[in-house]
Amino acid sequence: MEFASVSRRGALGTLSLGALMAMLPRLVAAQPAPVKTSGDGEAFSPEILRDLAQSLARKPYRAPATGGDKGLAGLTYDDYFRIRFRGEHALWADRPAPFRAEFFPPAYLYPRVFPIYEVEGGVARPVPFDPAMFDVPGEHGDAAKAIGGFSGLRLLWPLNRADKLDEIAVFQGASYFRSLGRDQFYGLSSRGLAIGAGEPNEEFPSFERFWLERPADGAETVVVHALMDSPSCTGAYSFTIRPGQTVTFDVAATIFPRVKMTKMGVAAQSSMFLFNVSDGPRGDDFRTAVHDSDGLAMLTGTGEQIWRPLTNPTAHRLSYFQDENPRGFGLVQRARRLEDYGDLEARYDLRPSLWVEPQGDWGKGAVVLAELATRKESDDNIAVFWRPEKAWEAGSRVDLSYRLHWGVERLGDGEARVVRTRTGADTQDGLRMFTIDLSGPMLADGLDGVKLDIEARGGETTWSNITPYPRAATARAAFGLKPTGKQAELSLRLTRDGKPISETWRYLWTA
Numbered sequence: 001m002e003f004a005s006v007s008r009r010g011a012l013g014t015l016s017l018g019a020l021m022a023m024l025p026r027l028v029a030a031q032p033a034p035v036k037t038s039g040d041g042e043a044f045s046p047e048i049l050r051d052l053a054q055s056l057a058r059k060p061y062r063a064p065a066t067g068g069d070k071g072l073a074g075l076t077y078d079d080y081f082r083i084r085f086r087g088e089h090a091l092w093a094d095r096p097a098p099f100r101a102e103f104f105p106p107a108y109l110y111p112r113v114f115p116i117y118e119v120e121g122g123v124a125r126p127v128p129f130d131p132a133m134f135d136v137p138g139e140h141g142d143a144a145k146a147i148g149g150f151s152g153l154r155l156l157w158p159l160n161r162a163d164k165l166d167e168i169a170v171f172q173g174a175s176y177f178r179s180l181g182r183d184q185f186y187g188l189s190s191r192g193l194a195i196g197a198g199e200p201n202e203e204f205p206s207f208e209r210f211w212l213e214r215p216a217d218g219a220e221t222v223v224v225h226a227l228m229d230s231p232s233c234t235g236a237y238s239f240t241i242r243p244g245q246t247v248t249f250d251v252a253a254t255i256f257p258r259v260k261m262t263k264m265g266v267a268a269q270s271s272m273f274l275f276n277v278s279d280g281p282r283g284d285d286f287r288t289a290v291h292d293s294d295g296l297a298m299l300t301g302t303g304e305q306i307w308r309p310l311t312n313p314t315a316h317r318l319s320y321f322q323d324e325n326p327r328g329f330g331l332v333q334r335a336r337r338l339e340d341y342g343d344l345e346a347r348y349d350l351r352p353s354l355w356v357e358p359q360g361d362w363g364k365g366a367v368v369l370a371e372l373a374t375r376k377e378s379d380d381n382i383a384v385f386w387r388p389e390k391a392w393e394a395g396s397r398v399d400l401s402y403r404l405h406w407g408v409e410r411l412g413d414g415e416a417r418v419v420r421t422r423t424g425a426d427t428q429d430g431l432r433m434f435t436i437d438l439s440g441p442m443l444a445d446g447l448d449g450v451k452l453d454i455e456a457r458g459g460e461t462t463w464s465n466i467t468p469y470p471r472a473a474t475a476r477a478a479f480g481l482k483p484t485g486k487q488a489e490l491s492l493r494l495t496r497d498g499k500p501i502s503e504t505w506r507y508l509w510t511a
Contacts, residue, residue: 044117044124044211046238049225050254053236054397057256061231072107072136072147080108082137089133090156091118097215099222100165103127104152104172105134113149114207119225120214127212153210155222157243168243174204175228176270177239179247180352181407187271187292187351188331189380190404192228192237192253194265197383198318198370205230207237233257233392246407253400261392265368265385267356267402271331273310274377278422287342290377292351293331295418296369296384297409297503301325305503307418310382313371319508320366320387329367330355331384332409334419355410356386359401364389416440416494416502419474423509431462432481432509436492439474442501449496452477458488459509466494486511 072083083105087093091101106113117124131145152172156165159182171177175192195203205228213223221242228235233255240250251267275282276289291310298306301324308319310331332353335341341348365388372381392398416438426433443450452464464479477492488509494502 041123041125043122044119044225045122046225046236046252049211049227049236049238053227053234053254054256056227056229057234057258061229061258063231072105072111075108077108079138083107084135086133086135089130091127091212092214095214095217097217097219098157099215099219100156101212102154102156103133103150104154105136105147106149106151107147110151110172113147113151115209116150116153117209117211118214119211124211153212155224155241157222159243159247168247169224169239169241169249171207171210171224171226174206175226179241179249179404179406181247182245183350184352184407185347185350187333187348188354189270190249190354191268191270192226192235193230193233193255194268194383194385195230195232195261196263197265197268197368197385198316198372199263203230203232205233205235232259232261246405248406249404251400251402251404255392255398255400257392257394257396257398259394263387264392265383265387266362266400267358267404268383268385269331269354269356270380271382271384272377272380273312273371273382274374275312276335277420278309279312288339289335289341289348290343290346291333291348293333293353293382294335295332296329296367297332297355298323298329298367299327301327303327304500305415305417306506307503308369308506309418309421310369311371311508312381313373313510315510316370316372317508319369319371321369321506322364322366324364325361326358326365326367326386328355328357328410329384329386330405330410331382334409334417352406353409355405357403357405358386359403362386362388414441415500416442416473416475418503418505421505421507426480428462428480430482432459432483433478434481434490434507435476435478436505437469437474437476438494438502438505439469439471440502441473442494442496443475444473447475450475450501451495452479453493453495453500454479455491456481456488457490458485459483459490481509483509483511 085102092099116127118127129149131147154167155169157168159166159168169179176189178186178189180186193205207226208229209227211225215222221240224239226237235253235255238252242248271293274290276291295310296308333351336349338349365386368385368387370383374381417440418436419439420437422435424433452466454461454464459481462480462482466475466477469476490507492505493500
């Protein structure tokens with residue numbers, strides 16, 4: 001069941017830095033205490049990292065002092081993105097392995113610095129920092145000499161061309177990270193853990209240290225480890241990243257709660273949705289739609305496929321989709337034509353989808369969708385995550401495993417899927433009209449025997465029909481709704497001989 005609750009704007013997330021970037025939160029913190037190392041380095045393994053996280057969880061949380069590195073304080077957006085990392089300083093630049101690691105300076109929204117280590121043969125050694133690694137143009141060049149560490153990292157691999165390295169992953173800001181598929185632009189982000197997302201007083205856990213495993217020559221994967229800390233918990237994370245047409249992250253995480261936790265968000269995603277064609281005219285904007293994602297897709301534990309179009313609500317709301325052992329969920333960009341947006345610069349048609357594939361049984365809980373009202377495309381106003389039904393007790397250990405797929409959508413290969421939702425005033429006073437276009441192989445033989453299965457809570461459907469669409473294997477389902485209140489929960493699917501042949505369309509209408 002889906003329902004919504006209205007809340008004040010919490011720090012859901014993040015403010016975008018520009019049309020082509022999925023952006024991260026405005027967090028300021030001081031450098032954490034560095035790990036002591038000798039010239040020979042120290043032993044490292046995922047087990048050692050888990051022990052470190054568990055030991056840290058037994059101590060009271062110490063909030064970092066505000067301030068951070070002052071060397072490049074006061075930079076503007078344009079100043080920050082003119083800074084360039086010198087490629088000759090990239091980690092593994094001296095190796096034939098196709099992977100490279102580069103780093104970000106502490107500046108603009110990211111003033112805090114933290115240690116980064118390279119791991120080889122089970123031994124971790126700090127990546128040496130030198131301000132000369134960065135090309136800082138203009139009047140900020142002298143100030144750059146005072147910076148003292150890294151604020152983030154990015155991984156490179158020949159994603160689009162064999163002779164050119166492209167970003168395949170970025171870790172920067174709290175526990176946020178992002179990736180994309182081949183021939184795509186950055187869009188939505190993921191994060192290690194969300195706590196109270198979309199609600200007041202949201203807590204932002206942070207990755208405090210990173211370890212990069214040195215890949216073997218010709219390796220097809222690269223591994224990143226991270227230590228997470230926050231007032232509520234600590235965590236040990238391992239990311240096995242496999243680039244290709246779709247970039248996948250195998251995530252293994254162990255969480256150690258300091259307190260009883262009930263508002264955790266596992267495999268959290270943040271995105272932006274401003275408007276699309278179903279919202280009608282949107283002021284003085286030349287574009288047809290503006291969004292990084294247009295829907296939430298789910299594959300439930302029982303095998304039901306669900307599609308929930310995103311909205312930019314007039315008031316902030318949370319929606320819950322109860323499930324047990326979900327098979328997958330994620331924020332998806334289905335509108336893939338340039339003409340769906342009309343924006344030659346932002347290229348929203350090339351933004352990635354992100355699919356979460358749980359590993360093992362996750363038990364009972366809910367996929368939670370947070371939709372925050374916004375008037376700016378610079379706001380990441382959408383969040384999605386899994387919230388376990390059972391609380392995480394203080395002093396316990398929680399093991400999580402899942403796979404992230406960055407690229408094109410993975411759901412909807414069999415059953416007909418929703419390609420467009422529209423709503424507006426019906427010709428009859430007081431009624432709302434909904435049209436849902438669906439497409440897929442199950443409709444290739446026409447509509448004989450196809451029926452509409454419609455449910456409406458908070459309203460009454462007064463008429464409905466399904467008609468062929470002037471495109472192969474496509475149909476339009478339509479119905480009129482007479483609302484009985486200010487909110488209605490709607491669902492629709494196509495059936496043939498009593499069996500579903502489409503995913504389930506879910507929609508929360510508000511007056």
